[in-house]
Amino acid sequence: MRELCARITAVLIRLCARFITSVRAVWAGVEPVGRQRVYFANHASHGDFILVWTCLPPRLRRDARPVAGADYWLASPLKRWLIRDVFDAVLIDRDPATRREDPIAAMGAALDDGASLILFPEGTRNPGGEHLQPFKSGLYHLAAAHPRIELVPVWIANLNRVMPKGEVVPIPLICTVTFGAPLWLAAGEAKADFLARAAGALAELAPEPKEEGR
Amino acid sequence: MTTMHPDLITLLAGIGGLLVVASLIGYGLQRRYSPRGDHDVIENLNARIRAWWIMVVLMALAFLGGKSGVVILFAFASFSALREFITLASARRADHWALATAFFVVVPVQYALIWSEYYGVYSIFIPVYAFLLLPIIATLRGDSRDFLVRIAEVQWALMICVFCVSHVPALLSLEIPGFEGRNVLLIAFLIVVVQLSDVLQYVWGKLCGRRKIAPRLSPSKTVEGFLGGVVSATAIGAGLAWMTPFGVWAAAGLALMIALLGFCGGLVMSAIKRDRGIKDWGHLIEGHGGFIDRLDSVVFAAPIFFHVVRYGWSLS
Numbered sequence: 001m002r003e004l005c006a007r008i009t010a011v012l013i014r015l016c017a018r019f020i021t022s023v024r025a026v027w028a029g030v031e032p033v034g035r036q037r038v039y040f041a042n043h044a045s046h047g048d049f050i051l052v053w054t055c056l057p058p059r060l061r062r063d064a065r066p067v068a069g070a071d072y073w074l075a076s077p078l079k080r081w082l083i084r085d086v087f088d089a090v091l092i093d094r095d096p097a098t099r100r101e102d103p104i105a106a107m108g109a110a111l112d113d114g115a116s117l118i119l120f121p122e123g124t125r126n127p128g129g130e131h132l133q134p135f136k137s138g139l140y141h142l143a144a145a146h147p148r149i150e151l152v153p154v155w156i157a158n159l160n161r162v163m164p165k166g167e168v169v170p171i172p173l174i175c176t177v178t179f180g181a182p183l184w185l186a187a188g189e190a191k192a193d194f195l196a197r198a199a200g201a202l203a204e205l206a207p208e209p210k211e212e213g214r
Numbered sequence: 215m216t217t218m219h220p221d222l223i224t225l226l227a228g229i230g231g232l233l234v235v236a237s238l239i240g241y242g243l244q245r246r247y248s249p250r251g252d253h254d255v256i257e258n259l260n261a262r263i264r265a266w267w268i269m270v271v272l273m274a275l276a277f278l279g280g281k282s283g284v285v286i287l288f289a290f291a292s293f294s295a296l297r298e299f300i301t302l303a304s305a306r307r308a309d310h311w312a313l314a315t316a317f318f319v320v321v322p323v324q325y326a327l328i329w330s331e332y333y334g335v336y337s338i339f340i341p342v343y344a345f346l347l348l349p350i351i352a353t354l355r356g357d358s359r360d361f362l363v364r365i366a367e368v369q370w371a372l373m374i375c376v377f378c379v380s381h382v383p384a385l386l387s388l389e390i391p392g393f394e395g396r397n398v399l400l401i402a403f404l405i406v407v408v409q410l411s412d413v414l415q416y417v418w419g420k421l422c423g424r425r426k427i428a429p430r431l432s433p434s435k436t437v438e439g440f441l442g443g444v445v446s447a448t449a450i451g452a453g454l455a456w457m458t459p460f461g462v463w464a465a466a467g468l469a470l471m472i473a474l475l476g477f478c479g480g481l482v483m484s485a486i487k488r489d490r491g492i493k494d495w496g497h498l499i500e501g502h503g504g505f506i507d508r509l510d511s512v513v514f515a516a517p518i519f520f521h522v523v524r525y526g527w528s529l530s
Contacts, residue, residue: 172297
């Protein structure tokens with residue numbers, strides 16, 4: 001019963017996401033095949049992982065688990081149910097001072113189980129949306145611990161306009177989700193170099209910035 | 215659920231037959247000239263034929279659903295067209311509530327008015343009430359940067375995507391003596407003439423197009439294509455007089471008007487696309503543009519056709 005509820009909710013959420021954003025997946029650097037991957041994307045809105053998750057074909061979607069901040073998602077029973085039962089997320093505690101479990105260990109355990117991850121290395125939502133915030137180091141640690149898993153950059157375009165931080169009603173606008181070519185940690189590559197390279201690969205997928213008004 | 219009028223069934227069967235022939239030709243051309251899917255013109259043609267199939271099936275379903283079906287179909291078309299238009303607009307954070315109102319209030323209200331056949335209100339609801347209300351909402355956050363541009367874009371978007379499109383289902387509310395229960399045929403007449411005019415302009419242009427008619431706006435449109443398409447569409451309109459309340463000459467005249475407005479609509483929408491540096495409005499059907507790309511010619515013809523028929527033939 002609980003499972004059926006979660007399934008129906010998942011379908012409804014995807015329909016809603018399509019109704020609002022008419023989202024289109026662009027497979028620019030990888031094919032949508034069932035390989036274990038870490039999808040890392042730019043983060044502008046709470047809807048980000050929903051959009052990536054909606055874009056994945058059903059077989060890939062079943063194995064893809066978003067990584068989400070426990071502080072936000074465990075705050076109410078409804079959110080808790082959504083994030084655990086509907087999205088089957090890997091919850092991580094973003095506050096290093098109070099956390100009991102290491103986020104890298106939690107993500108690594110999910111990868112060991114054979115899941116793919118949807119990850120936002122910027123950590124928090126980016127209000128501007130144009131330039132990426134510096135990446136947190138989690139992506140590097142995952143790449144080092146799981147050297148064979150493909151790290152796929154994913155650019156989500158326009159969703160920051162659909163639902164900017166602080167708004168409650170979404171505005172229907174067309175969004176695209178672009179999947180770029182995968183990358184791996186090179187032998188002996190330093191953490192800062194790798195994170196810069198990953199951020200560069202992600203930023204390259206962004207569409208040309210449009211002139212504002214005139 | 216309404217039963218279909220025999221004339222409508224004849225028309226749908228005719229269109230179905232045409233599409234079958236078109237699909238066969240498209241398939242043959244593809245086998246012969248584009249077996250690996252690399253001939254742009256043929257691939258484009260086949261994509262268009264597929265889109266027409268979808269369009270015809272949707273229209274037939276909507277007609278089967280009667281007035282509610284048609285109103286709902288066009289309400290969704292308006293919503294999707296508006297979504298494409300606003301995606302390209304330079305709206306800012308401060309426009310959030312104005313835009314939300316446009317999508318979730320103006321669109322449903324306009325179509326509810328159309329459904330209840332409230333002519334006196336639906337013909338002014340957007341150009342008077344929405345046009346005054348939305349700028350008021352936009353001022354609430356006190357951001358004046360590009361204010362006129364932002365307001366103008368949203369108003370033009372509503373005009374094109376909602377007000378004009380809603381005049382297609384509004385044709386159902388006309389009361390024409392001796393034509394009761396057959397109003398869906400007016401919609402069919404409008405759409406068939408506009409679409410065939412588009413197609414025939416394309417075909418004539420490909421066959422004998424030499425001189426470009428608007429090289430800076432729409433480089434694929436030619437004088438020969440324009441003349442050939444408009445003349446053939448006028449002839450087709452005259453040939454469809456049997457399913458309309460118009461005589462043969464009036465049907466030809468209305469078809470000429472529809473084809474000319476459709477052509478101009480296409481030009482205006484191309485100018486907007488050029489300005490924004492895009493080729494298509496959206497990606498509704500893969501490789502085939504968006505809703506507005508399919509609707510642009512209908513959009514300009516619908517309200518004028520509605521009013522001419524209303525003044526010339528209708529009681530109310």
